[in-house]
Amino acid sequence: MSRSKEPRFSERLSTAANAKKAELEKFRAKSEANDAAFAERQAAQRAISVAREARAAERKAAQLARDAQEAADKTARAAAEQAEQAARDADAAEQASREIALEAERKAARDARYAARKARTHKR
Secondary structure, three states: OOHHOOOOOOHHHHHHHHHHHHHHHHHHHHHHHHHHHHHHHHHHHHHHHHHHHHHHHHHHHHHHHHHHHHHHHHHHHHHHHHHHHHHHHHHHHHHHOOOOOHHHHHHHHHHHHHHHHHHHHHHH
């Protein structure tokens, strides 16, 4: 084999550099064609992200509104329960005072009978 047919080192380097340049230009041509599609996809993804964040904010606002409503309802129920308890306590106090008055009346009637019986036995 003759050495003249084999490429020299500098020729191999230049061939490799030319191949790299060709590949790079090929890649750039593809990326330029895809830039419009890429930008379009990016815009669509941003729009989806914004819509997702808006829905999340709406859900959070609705949850806060529900929490506030539940707190208001809970406060109203507590106030109503306190009013009912106060009414029950007043009824119980009134019933107790009636019972005391009735018991005092019964004791007075019993004492009157006892005094009348004593008076009858002392007269004889």
